[in-house]
Amino acid sequence: MDVRVTNVRKEFDRFPALHDVSLDIHSGELIALLGPSGSGKTTLLRLIAGLEMPTTGRIYFGDTDASEWTVQQRNIGFVFQHYALFRHMTILENVSFGLKVRPRSTRPPANEIRRRAMELLDLVQLSGLEKRYPNQLSGGQRQRVALARALAIEPAVLLLDEPFGALDAQVRRELRKWLREIHDRTGHTTVFVTHDQEEALELSDRLCVMSQGKVEQVGTPDTIYDQPSSPFVFGFIGESSHLPVNLNDGDIRFGSLSLGQAAGPLSAGPARLFFRPHDVDLVDPGTGLNGAIVASRRVGGTRRVELDLGVGQLVEIDVPFDQPFNQSGAISFRPRRWQLFPAAERGI
């Protein structure tokens, strides 16, 4: 089901957690709400769920205004970071709970509830554990129970709040892949909150990057990574460095060195140039940005080098291991791809 959030503002004790947020969630997509803590991503998720009510603004489920609906009326599946399983119930009872509490008129017969719960346990690969109690399962297993429990009510939207946040790295990666599979198989509209950009980029169809209670950018992982719309997004997603530059008739200058031509609307005055460590070309000394090596460390299959360009301007670039490298030397490079943002704008 489509979910539309329009001009939502949320205050807690007069303190605004969300300012005028709008977001269209398309039916069947897997969308990530990504941002640092305090960016309002969890608040937005809880507003969609009906666990919080917006101060102003509306939330639509399909074409219907759902702003005034209670949690129960919204028919959403919610998965909590710390699972929130019912510890006094077996796994099977946990998964059946949503169906068992329905009013008599819409409640399926007992054997049907059981059949459906067992089916879901099979889907989340926990068959055979239905008689266990939650504290007898591992963290990853508990989170899968929580997902099965949320899916049991056939939710209009599936909402996950940092679903892998409490798990260790190995289990995280497995569950991530597995969640994608489940999503592709069941086709639920799914919104999940994360502060892990890698998780968001890998898992989602689209990302909504948030900061300080505002939506910064919404787009596919490729768009977000390759065309960040703000210094914040550029800095938050992936590695990046930036330089203060001066624009003169479209000519980008760092000190006296010309780095290239500005293509965007910015053409004159001070600006900031953002680039990624791997988007650089190493050039002969004197023909590019010259920097003294401050530090270097291994990052995956490459060497990441911190350079001092003088006047305390530090940047990071990637240098392949086959490149001759002198710890105390200097390196010349030119950014290959970059993005310009106005100097005045606040960001990273």
Place this chain on the structure above:
Amino acid sequence: MGFTLTYFSLIILVPLLALAFRSAGLGPASFWIAASDARVLGALRVSFVTALIAAAVNVVFGTLIAWVLVRYRFPGRRIFDAVIDLPFALPTAVAGIALTAIYAPNGTIGALFAPLGWRIAYTPAGIVIAMIFIGLPFVVRTIQPILEEVSHEVEEASATLGATRFQTITRVLLPSLTPAILTGFALAFARGVGEYGSIIFIAGNIPFVSEIAPLLIYIRLQEFNYVGATVIATVMLLISFALLFAINLIQAWSRRRYGYGN
């Protein structure tokens, strides 16, 4: 281990064994006669029935108080929280005298009920009130930590699954509190049965009506009837032991099953 056992034996086991030996020396027939004396049975009945009622009342209101203390933030909450423990610390005689003063027919609250013909002090109702007073902290302090552990998220999870508030309370919250509630009940009950100081002031101590077993033991001692006192004590000891054993079973069961409890 050795130290613990020695300590345990000196402090707890030896006095209890002495008690058991004393009454065992009596022979089953005379033990039975002493134990089934009408006044003894009456006192035991008064003790256990009133303690049962008081524990039941404490469970209801103790759970509510624990709930409010855990879930709500209000001015004076910390003071309120500290006051809960006062019955632990207050000399029971002080509590008894204070309660009697209030609930006597000419007391602040007793005067409200006197015109209706209801007497609280000097009746079993007074005993129940004294037991409620001294038993309350046991219930609150047993339930409070468990309630703090039951996260708010569990309630929200229940709501997102479509459960009404009532269903969330009856199917999610209360069942997860049940072991703690049972433990609190048993503790308050055991405390009520053993209570002496606060009750004798408010009870009126009328044999067969409002005379409690601990008082009867004291009376027997004053009559130099040590055998009679020992018999009542042994019967109470057996019942108390059964109770506390039940508490331990509940705790072990809840720990095994849910991985928490106390």
